[in-house]
Amino acid sequence: MPLSAMKPPRVDPTPIFELFRGSYATELLSAAVAHFNLFGRLAQQPVTAAELAQVLGLAQRPMVVLLTALRSFGLLTCDAQGRLHLTELAREHLLPGASFDVGDYIGLAANNPGVLEMVERLRSNRPASHESGVAFIYREGVASAMEKEAAARHFSNALAGRAKNVAPLLAARILLPSDARLLVDVGGGTGIYSIAFLQANPNLRALVLDRPEVLKVAQEMAKAYGVADRLQTQPADMFRTSMPMDVDVELLSNILHDWDVAECRTLIARCAASLRPGGQLLVHDVFLNDSLDGPLPIALYSAALFCLTEGRAYSAAEYRGWLVDAGLEPGPVTPTLIHCGVLPGTKVRA
Amino acid sequence: MPLSAMKPPRVDPTPIFELFRGSYATELLSAAVAHFNLFGRLAQQPVTAAELAQVLGLAQRPMVVLLTALRSFGLLTCDAQGRLHLTELAREHLLPGASFDVGDYIGLAANNPGVLEMVERLRSNRPASHESGVAFIYREGVASAMEKEAAARHFSNALAGRAKNVAPLLAARILLPSDARLLVDVGGGTGIYSIAFLQANPNLRALVLDRPEVLKVAQEMAKAYGVADRLQTQPADMFRTSMPMDVDVELLSNILHDWDVAECRTLIARCAASLRPGGQLLVHDVFLNDSLDGPLPIALYSAALFCLTEGRAYSAAEYRGWLVDAGLEPGPVTPTLIHCGVLPGTKVRA
Numbered sequence: 001m002p003l004s005a006m007k008p009p010r011v012d013p014t015p016i017f018e019l020f021r022g023s024y025a026t027e028l029l030s031a032a033v034a035h036f037n038l039f040g041r042l043a044q045q046p047v048t049a050a051e052l053a054q055v056l057g058l059a060q061r062p063m064v065v066l067l068t069a070l071r072s073f074g075l076l077t078c079d080a081q082g083r084l085h086l087t088e089l090a091r092e093h094l095l096p097g098a099s100f101d102v103g104d105y106i107g108l109a110a111n112n113p114g115v116l117e118m119v120e121r122l123r124s125n126r127p128a129s130h131e132s133g134v135a136f137i138y139r140e141g142v143a144s145a146m147e148k149e150a151a152a153r154h155f156s157n158a159l160a161g162r163a164k165n166v167a168p169l170l171a172a173r174i175l176l177p178s179d180a181r182l183l184v185d186v187g188g189g190t191g192i193y194s195i196a197f198l199q200a201n202p203n204l205r206a207l208v209l210d211r212p213e214v215l216k217v218a219q220e221m222a223k224a225y226g227v228a229d230r231l232q233t234q235p236a237d238m239f240r241t242s243m244p245m246d247v248d249v250e251l252l253s254n255i256l257h258d259w260d261v262a263e264c265r266t267l268i269a270r271c272a273a274s275l276r277p278g279g280q281l282l283v284h285d286v287f288l289n290d291s292l293d294g295p296l297p298i299a300l301y302s303a304a305l306f307c308l309t310e311g312r313a314y315s316a317a318e319y320r321g322w323l324v325d326a327g328l329e330p331g332p333v334t335p336t337l338i339h340c341g342v343l344p345g346t347k348v349r350a
Numbered sequence: 351m352p353l354s355a356m357k358p359p360r361v362d363p364t365p366i367f368e369l370f371r372g373s374y375a376t377e378l379l380s381a382a383v384a385h386f387n388l389f390g391r392l393a394q395q396p397v398t399a400a401e402l403a404q405v406l407g408l409a410q411r412p413m414v415v416l417l418t419a420l421r422s423f424g425l426l427t428c429d430a431q432g433r434l435h436l437t438e439l440a441r442e443h444l445l446p447g448a449s450f451d452v453g454d455y456i457g458l459a460a461n462n463p464g465v466l467e468m469v470e471r472l473r474s475n476r477p478a479s480h481e482s483g484v485a486f487i488y489r490e491g492v493a494s495a496m497e498k499e500a501a502a503r504h505f506s507n508a509l510a511g512r513a514k515n516v517a518p519l520l521a522a523r524i525l526l527p528s529d530a531r532l533l534v535d536v537g538g539g540t541g542i543y544s545i546a547f548l549q550a551n552p553n554l555r556a557l558v559l560d561r562p563e564v565l566k567v568a569q570e571m572a573k574a575y576g577v578a579d580r581l582q583t584q585p586a587d588m589f590r591t592s593m594p595m596d597v598d599v600e601l602l603s604n605i606l607h608d609w610d611v612a613e614c615r616t617l618i619a620r621c622a623a624s625l626r627p628g629g630q631l632l633v634h635d636v637f638l639n640d641s642l643d644g645p646l647p648i649a650l651y652s653a654a655l656f657c658l659t660e661g662r663a664y665s666a667a668e669y670r671g672w673l674v675d676a677g678l679e680p681g682p683v684t685p686t687l688i689h690c691g692v693l694p695g696t697k698v699r700a
Binding site for chain 2: 158
């Protein structure tokens with residue numbers, strides 16, 4: 001065991017992240033009340049999410065993010081026909097003109113910069129980076145922070161601060177088959193998840209796919225953690241670069257939440273194609289309730305993802321559907337840490 | 351009983367307010383981590399709040415607001431000598447360079463407009479209105495929204511949205527002596543609290559002191575609630591205008607939290623002087639824990655008050671000290687609604 005063996009933290013850092021994401025509650029609530037008159041509209045006539053999106057001029061992704069949050073706040077429910085209804089809480093306190101309406105109080109924040117920014121994100125369905133041209137994610141043709149050495153290092157390390165807490169639990173809770181030889185870590189960043197798996201599985205090798213500037217950090221990390229001899233890196237555009245074949249384990253750790261549905265399906269299909277029969281795709285991510293009505297911390301994290309990337313949080317049901325469509329058999333979700341869990345999909349033997 | 355008798359809401363609106371104030375958690379946490387290096391500083395050497403304020407160049411009010419929040423987040427504790435210490439949570443996850451430090455992740459929000467605004471408020475110890483010149487509060491010589499008819503109406507009604515929920519419970523839970531004739535509602539705004547007391551106490555008269563534009567709304571409200579014959583208004587600067595003498599009940603409802611300590615003492619002393627012996631001052635407000643370490647929702651509301659006014663939330667212990675100094679005997683706090691409670695102080699008979 002190397003000196004720098006990874007282990008989980010003693011104290012769960014989840015409360016820090018929940019406090020950190022409080023602003024999304026303020027912004028989504030204020031946007032719904034003061035910019036979209038969402039409660040007033042729904043009180044007139046219950047409509048489906050799709051109908052509401054059309055009335056508000058919102059795309060599907062922002063509509064899901066906003067409605068998931070409002071449902072997790074206890075303000076909306078959804079009936080069996082998919083029609084949205086105000087809860088008693090919303091009907092008494094957020095319906096314009098109601099005796100106990102506090103909407104104008106909430107509206108005092110209507111023009112706060114964070115609220116206006118959220119409204120712009122919801123209306124445009126574009127991450128904040130779209131205007132600045134520096135995205136956290138990489139897509140060919142869009143300037144990405146991950147293509148610039150200093151920025152790539154800074155952001156990768158910042159994200160690794162969270163990942164370091166989670167990775168040892170992921171590696172401890174997923175028992176790889178003893179004959180697993182190769183793990184491919186798609187968009188693996190600093191490689192921290194691969195490193196945890198390498199430390200827990202002495203016969204395993206890992207291949208980290210990411211942008212060249214990010215991989216410099218991964219190589220340094222692998223040295224620091226004593227697994228450089230078993231960790232390879234390969235510069236890649238995960239949507240285009242050829243994947244190795246007959247892979248034992250593919251890992252998508254906190255990747256799919258950066259992308260919209262079509263890209264998620266593409267990435268899952270590419271991973272599935274590169275697996276050997278019986279091999280596993282590990283989707284390590286956060287999971288919304290299958291009914292897309294919470295939990296609250298994931299609904300707020302989904303808003304963060306929505307604002308910063310092209311994705312959002314998804315439910316296990318959504319992931320399971322995509323895994324099945326890619327020829328993978330989904331397993332149960334095992335929680336790791338900081339709201340994350342791992343959902344395996346096994347490639348059906350021919 | 352008039353048709354428009356006030357009654358409490360069926361559903362407690364408190365969760366809406368807690369969600370609404372989430373942004374203050376984001377902003378105070380990010381400010382502490384990314385702008386003040388507060389955890390790094392305290393790890394080197396435990397210091398008192400006063401010493402920390404000096405090092406950071408912060409005045410007392412912002413220091414209390416920030417530390418109360420961080421203690422309510424579970425990140426700091428305070429020993430018997432008043433020295434601040436990192437909790438295990440903070441030591442493991444917010445100490446720069448610690449193995450499981452997530453400070454750089456929190457730092458990704460360092461330049462968000464809301465965070466920068468909070469840092470400016472903390473450093474300047476001035477409400478956001480100071481630059482724009484339009485304050486929610488009224489102080490002679492500073493332009494106040496409450497001096498302009500449309501703005502006064504809008505803000506008063508917005509604030510009344512919250513007050514309408516709370517006022518019936520305040521009036522129900524404070525049983526005035528049957529011989530109480532006059533209640534003076536200092537900074538009474540729309541008069542909603544007075545109206546609730548008038549409806550509950552048929553022999554009572556109320557005098558609402560506030561700015562002239564605000565009092566127009568109060569007169570309309572009194573008519574709508576059928577108590578116009580017992581509600582008088584008087585244009586006033588509550589720091590200067592002569593108060594009536596031999597008053598039975600003075601009400602400071604959600605007023606003191608708008609002001610710094612010196613002004614709170616002044617207002618309490620002015621109210622005390624105008625009470626008859628045996629008369630009561632009712633301080634209706636939110637209350638921090640006496641140890642100034644929470645509760646979390648009040649700590650976040652305190653940050654809102656800090657940003658928008660010259661005040662913050664205070665503890666019952668702080669209020670009790672000021673009441674005693676003004677010759678009033680404090681009673682227990684009785685909760686009303688939306689984090690509020692009422693603390694009575696009885697004027698000691700000569």
